[in-house]
Amino acid sequence: xxxxxxxxxxxxxxxxxxxxxxxxxxxxxxxxxxxxxxxxxxxxxxxxxxxxxxxxxxxxxxxxxxxxxxxxxxxxxxxxxxxxxxxxxxxxxxxxxxxxxxxxxxxxxxxxxxxxxxxxxxxxxxxxxxxxxxxxxxxxxxxxxxxxxxxxxxxxxxxxxxxxxxxxxxxxxxxxxxxxxxxxxxxxxxxxxxxxxxxxxxxxxxxxxxxxxxxxxxxxxxxxxxxxxxxxxxxxxxxxxxxxxxxxxxxxxxxxxxxxxxxxxxxxxxxxxxxxxxxxxxxxxxxxxxxxxxxxxxxxxxxxxxxxxxxxxxx
Numbered sequence: 581x582x583x584x585x586x587x588x589x590x591x592x593x594x595x596x597x598x599x600x601x602x603x604x605x606x607x608x609x610x611x612x613x614x615x616x617x618x619x620x621x622x623x624x625x626x627x628x629x630x631x632x633x634x635x636x637x638x639x640x641x642x643x644x645x646x647x648x649x650x651x652x653x654x655x656x657x658x659x660x661x662x663x664x665x666x667x668x669x670x671x672x673x674x675x676x677x678x679x680x681x682x683x684x685x686x687x688x689x690x691x692x693x694x695x696x697x698x699x700x701x702x703x704x705x706x707x708x709x710x711x712x713x714x715x716x717x718x719x720x721x722x723x724x725x726x727x728x729x730x731x732x733x734x735x736x737x738x739x740x741x742x743x744x745x746x747x748x749x750x751x752x753x754x755x756x757x758x759x760x761x762x763x764x765x766x767x768x769x770x771x772x773x774x775x776x777x778x779x780x781x782x783x784x785x786x787x788x789x790x791x792x793x794x795x796x797x798x799x800x801x802x803x804x805x806x807x808x809x810x811x812x813x814x815x816x817x818x819x820x821x822x823x824x825x826x827x828x829x830x831x832x833x834x835x836x837x838x839x840x841x842x843x844x845x846x847x848x849x850x851x852x853x854x855x856x857x858x859x860x861x862x863x864x865x866x867x868x869x870x871x872x873x874x875x876x877x878x879x880x881x882x883x884x885x886x887x888x889x890x891x892x893x894x895x
Contacts, residue, residue, distance in 0.1 A: 690729025
């Protein structure tokens with residue numbers, strides 16, 4: 581498989597399911613072109629784990645630059661309180677998050693948003709609390725001038741209404757609609773607000789017709805500058821990497837399990853990001869080389885960074 585420089589804009593690489601082989605998986609990701617990855621928060625009780633994971637990867641000794649197998653992607657942190665776990669979040673968690681933002685600036689705030697995937701999440705009190713925490717974290721993003729990573733599932737209209745009324749401006753601050761799952765009009769609506777659409781391994785599934793139509797529709801209107809790619813590991817395993825009869829997504833399950841139920845052959849890893857790139861390249865009929873460079877630029881714009889595209893680097 582050809583190698584292209586890539587940014588994995590959304591991972592849960594700090595999850596315990598990677599504890600036994602995290603360094604090996606990070607080295608494999610680097611070998612396949614991944615140069616940056618984002619560790620995304622979802623529960624306050626796991627915030628410290630993000631920093632521990634980042635430090636462990638940063639401490640990995642870099643050998644001679646020609647010895648790529650010893651190198652790992654640079655890890656970055658996003659802090660956020662995920663809407664699916666709203667029953668576990670407290671105002672004290674918001675206060676703790678604010679303190680962490682003041683103490684050490686993360687790359688972004690996320691993942692935050694709205695989720696009505698289950699009947700429990702649709703309950704008026706739960707949904708009202710979701711909206712309260714969503715707005716509070718958008719306020720933090722504005723105060724600290726940070727991009728946000730949105731988690732929106734079966735609540736796109738409600739999320740768009742909040743974003744349109746809020747002072748958060750994705751055109752200025754950046755932002756990603758992570759693992760986008762809406763329709764064509766919703767895709768274009770988020771891009772119009774300034775967000776990039778996060779594309780996962782789901783795009784590799786020809787049966788994901790709604791998602792694929794939405795991506796094509798957004799690109800037809802706004803061009804490929806509206807997209808970024810992500811693994812969302814250990815979730816969203818590309819179809820060509822699946823070995824079991826069934827690949828159940830880990831996100832949205834009980835956090836008590838913490839992905840430990842994900843078997844090795846169903847666990848997504850950062851090294852699978854090239855499959856997202858290649859699937860998207862095929863869908864859009866754009867060469868991987870051209871698309872990879874555009875996606876890098878898009879990611880930098882969405883995350884308000886200035887990471888240099890490693891054109892002269894031996895991949």
